[in-house]
Amino acid sequence: MSGAEQQQIVPANNGDENWKAGLNLPAKDRRFKTADVTDTKGVEFEDFCLGRDLLMGIFEKGWEKPSPIQEASIGVALTGQDILARAKNGTGKTGAYCIPVIEKIQPALKAIQAMVIVPTRELALQTSQICVELSKHIQLKVMVTTGGTDLRDDIMRLNGTVHLVIATPGRILDLMEKGVAKMEHCKTLVLDEADKLLSQDFQGILDRLINFLPKERQVMLYSATFPNTVTSFMQKHMHKPYEINLMEELTLLGVTQYYAFVQEKQKVHCLNTLFRKLQINQSIIFCNSTQRVELLAKKITEIGYSCYYIHSKMAQNHRNRVFHDFRQGNCRNLVCSDLLTRGIDIQAVNVVINFDFPRNAETYLHRIGRSGRFGHLGVAINLITYEDRHTLRRIEQELRTRIEPIPKTVDPKLYVADQQLVDAADETTA
Amino acid sequence: MSNQTPYIGSKISLISKLDIRYEGILYTVDTNDSTIALAKVRSFGTEKRPTANPVAARDDVYEYIIFKASDIKDLIVCDTPKMANIGGGLPYDPAIISVSSRSAPASDGAPAASAGSSRAGTPSRNSPLGQIIQNQRPGRGGYQQNFQANRGYNNYRGGFAGGYNNQRGHNNYGVPRVNHREKLKFESDFDFEKANEKFQEVLVDNLEKLNIEDKAEPEVEEKKDAAFYDKKTSFFDNISCESLEKAEGKTGRPDWKKERETNQETFGHNAVRSLNYRRGFGGRGRGGNRGYGGYNNGYQHQHQHRGGYNGGYRQNNGGYRRGGYAPRDNQGNTAAAAEQ
Numbered sequence: 001m002s003g004a005e006q007q008q009i010v011p012a013n014n015g016d017e018n019w020k021a022g023l024n025l026p027a028k029d030r031r032f033k034t035a036d037v038t039d040t041k042g043v044e045f046e047d048f049c050l051g052r053d054l055l056m057g058i059f060e061k062g063w064e065k066p067s068p069i070q071e072a073s074i075g076v077a078l079t080g081q082d083i084l085a086r087a088k089n090g091t092g093k094t095g096a097y098c099i100p101v102i103e104k105i106q107p108a109l110k111a112i113q114a115m116v117i118v119p120t121r122e123l124a125l126q127t128s129q130i131c132v133e134l135s136k137h138i139q140l141k142v143m144v145t146t147g148g149t150d151l152r153d154d155i156m157r158l159n160g161t162v163h164l165v166i167a168t169p170g171r172i173l174d175l176m177e178k179g180v181a182k183m184e185h186c187k188t189l190v191l192d193e194a195d196k197l198l199s200q201d202f203q204g205i206l207d208r209l210i211n212f213l214p215k216e217r218q219v220m221l222y223s224a225t226f227p228n229t230v231t232s233f234m235q236k237h238m239h240k241p242y243e244i245n246l247m248e249e250l251t252l253l254g255v256t257q258y259y260a261f262v263q264e265k266q267k268v269h270c271l272n273t274l275f276r277k278l279q280i281n282q283s284i285i286f287c288n289s290t291q292r293v294e295l296l297a298k299k300i301t302e303i304g305y306s307c308y309y310i311h312s313k314m315a316q317n318h319r320n321r322v323f324h325d326f327r328q329g330n331c332r333n334l335v336c337s338d339l340l341t342r343g344i345d346i347q348a349v350n351v352v353i354n355f356d357f358p359r360n361a362e363t364y365l366h367r368i369g370r371s372g373r374f375g376h377l378g379v380a381i382n383l384i385t386y387e388d389r390h391t392l393r394r395i396e397q398e399l400r401t402r403i404e405p406i407p408k409t410v411d412p413k414l415y416v417a418d419q420q421l422v423d424a425a426d427e428t429t430a
Numbered sequence: 431m432s433n434q435t436p437y438i439g440s441k442i443s444l445i446s447k448l449d450i451r452y453e454g455i456l457y458t459v460d461t462n463d464s465t466i467a468l469a470k471v472r473s474f475g476t477e478k479r480p481t482a483n484p485v486a487a488r489d490d491v492y493e494y495i496i497f498k499a500s501d502i503k504d505l506i507v508c509d510t511p512k513m514a515n516i517g518g519g520l521p522y523d524p525a526i527i528s529v530s531s532r533s534a535p536a537s538d539g540a541p542a543a544s545a546g547s548s549r550a551g552t553p554s555r556n557s558p559l560g561q562i563i564q565n566q567r568p569g570r571g572g573y574q575q576n577f578q579a580n581r582g583y584n585n586y587r588g589g590f591a592g593g594y595n596n597q598r599g600h601n602n603y604g605v606p607r608v609n610h611r612e613k614l615k616f617e618s619d620f621d622f623e624k625a626n627e628k629f630q631e632v633l634v635d636n637l638e639k640l641n642i643e644d645k646a647e648p649e650v651e652e653k654k655d656a657a658f659y660d661k662k663t664s665f666f667d668n669i670s671c672e673s674l675e676k677a678e679g680k681t682g683r684p685d686w687k688k689e690r691e692t693n694q695e696t697f698g699h700n701a702v703r704s705l706n707y708r709r710g711f712g713g714r715g716r717g718g719n720r721g722y723g724g725y726n727n728g729y730q731h732q733h734q735h736r737g738g739y740n741g742g743y744r745q746n747n748g749g750y751r752r753g754g755y756a757p758r759d760n761q762g763n764t765a766a767a768a769e770q
Binding site for chain 2: 084086195199200201225226227228229230231243245247248249250259260261262264265266267268269270272273276277289291292295296298299303304359360361362363365384386389394395397398399400405406407408418
């Protein structure tokens with residue numbers, strides 16, 4: 001990133017052309033990336049006429065160039081139009097809405113100006129952290145508010161200045177209804193994992209929530225999956241949404257999917273063998289119930305491996321700690337329920353194991369999208385029982401993908417980081 | 431650390447099958463699991479050994495690393511510490527079973543065991559280690575206490591299965607489990623190829639049966655591929671999803687009895703039976719559930735049998751307001767339901 005070539009691209013910032021030299025950039029990720037994130041038109045972040053302080057935050061996060069969804073959505077979002085955007089798992093959706101949202105906030109106006117709603121608390125934490133990092137050089141107050149924390153703290157917080165709220169639906173609705181969160185200046189609403197938020201799980205909370213916003217507002221929906229059920233919300237609350245769809249197919253190019261046929265009673269043995277044979281950097285192991293999460297976590301420690309576990313029935317402070325520590329890389333394996341199925345971005349995860357096969361294609365797609373983040377390579381391994389055999393074929397068909405029988409050895413090139421370094425393995429075709 | 435054997439407490443240098451060399455203080459040897467634990471371990475990487483994947487050395491000192499004996503290529507008992515440096519992430523090595531969190535990168539604190547002889551032994555795997563194990567046993571009482579003390583801690587933190595087990599690992603190590611839980615050990619690898627072949631057979635079988643009883647297989651086959659997702663025709667997709675399942679009245683969830691049966695099949699009867707009180711055990715999950723409480727029933731029931739743990743729980747019990755969770759297994763199972 002030498003300053004020279006950048007000068008003419010940033011006409012507005014000519015005054016001090018060396019600003020980029022002072023950036024505190026993270027180490028470059030030299031892993032191979034698939035076309036899911038590299039197939040761009042060549043737009044630069046500078047081309048969006050973003051404030052320099054925000055640009056600094058972007059570059060210091062290590063984001064060099066916009067991913068396809070970012071290219072397609074940042075500009076439109078800045079115009080204030082409603083957006084319906086669909087892009088694959090881990091291809092930069094969060095950045096695609098956070099950047100314009102932050103850009104449009106006026107720090108001088110001391111009021112909530114934008115709100116991002118996500119379905120889980122963990123995702124809220126993750127998203128708010130990204131917003132905080134991006135707005136590092138801007139005087140911006142980002143607040144995260146979710147269930148499972150002390151309501152009084154939130155109320156105190158809202159007495160001060162807050163510009164941007166990242167929230168799960170229940171808590172923020174509560175705060176609005178109490179009149180604590182004042183939304184008259186909140187002209188931007190983002191629903192991340194929109195289809196989940198608009199599903200029955202949230203039973204119309206979003207319909208109620210949106211009524212607290214001013215009439216003149218921008219609504220943006222992002223997800224990798226959009227069932228038809230989303231249309232009713234769209235028709236009710238959105239105005240001529242601009243559609244962005246970058247998904248030629250549903251599954252990620254970089255994630256190789258395998259199945260292993262097992263009997264229920266062989267699953268632990270099978271997992272043990274996978275642990276032994278695979279070069280797991282970090283893995284996420286999915287079970288279909290919270291009880292099974294706990295039972296499996298216990299078994300894994302019994303067979304001599306370490307793991308954390310997390311599910312929705314745990315106290316929030318413990319959930320936070322597990323999530324945080326796993327992200328830090330303190331433990332190799334994480335057993336979880338569908339709590340972490342969506343949106344969670346842990347770059348070090350190269351293996352996803354469906355210890356229990358999910359029942360629908362949507363869940364499957366989001367689960368395997370926990371590896372192969374940002375176009376990197378990863379494997380997903382499904383333990384399939386006799387009962388699962390039809391679901392396997394059905395999901396394979398619905399997603400138009402291939403789930404192959406697991407070979408004797410899984411080629412490390414398909415998922416091991418140091419086998420993917422671009423200099424070394426330039427020709428890798430994913 | 432025990433002085434009973436000449437090797438416990440000695441500085442050990444071992445090379446794993448990936449040609450990565452580690453140095454640390456021999457802490458325990460476990461014949462049952464075929465593992466050995468080193469304390470204050472540093473990874474020296476692959477050094478100059480010819481290998482497919484060279485790996486750099488690391489500065490960090492790991493409190494404990496437990497190694498699988500079968501993945502150790504060479505082991506030398508030596509008392510003269512060697513130095514190396516350079517950072518990077520502790521590289522992947524299948525020989526490592528678990529690593530406790532890093533201690534400060536500075537490598538003293540390693541009690542340089544018996545002075546003098548620079549190399550007490552040549553590559554030694556069988557006999558010396560065997561001895562170590564014999565001599566280890568008397569020392570166990572002490573470890574056991576540690577172990578329990580630690581449980582209280584784990585209980586408090588809750589939610590961590592392995593993370594804290596890592597730490598527990600060394601206390602726990604080589605200690606017979608206080609309750610009847612056995613450490614699990616699989617003799618051989620799961621044979622994927624064979625299993626998958628079987629799968630193909632099953633499928634063929636099924637196809638044949640299909641002709642006879644085709645009504646028995648309510649499949650989605652009628653839908654054409656394009657019906658699920660086609661960017662050209664619609665922004666929206668039609669893949670199976672939770673909303674649709676629920677709209678169709680399918681919870682997708684087996685009743686709790688069925689789930690319990692499945693759990694028993696997967697994890698064994700003991701594991702499932704102990705689920706209710708197990709939550710407090712060894713720091714697994716009990717604390718994690720404090721927020722919503724209500725494991726009391728199953729729990730107090732157990733107190734009678736498991737006197738040893740009561741203290742810790744009682745202290746926490748104040749936090750449990752709702753009782754009677756234990757019998758309602760099915761409620762505890764809804765992992766996928768509105769998890770916000």
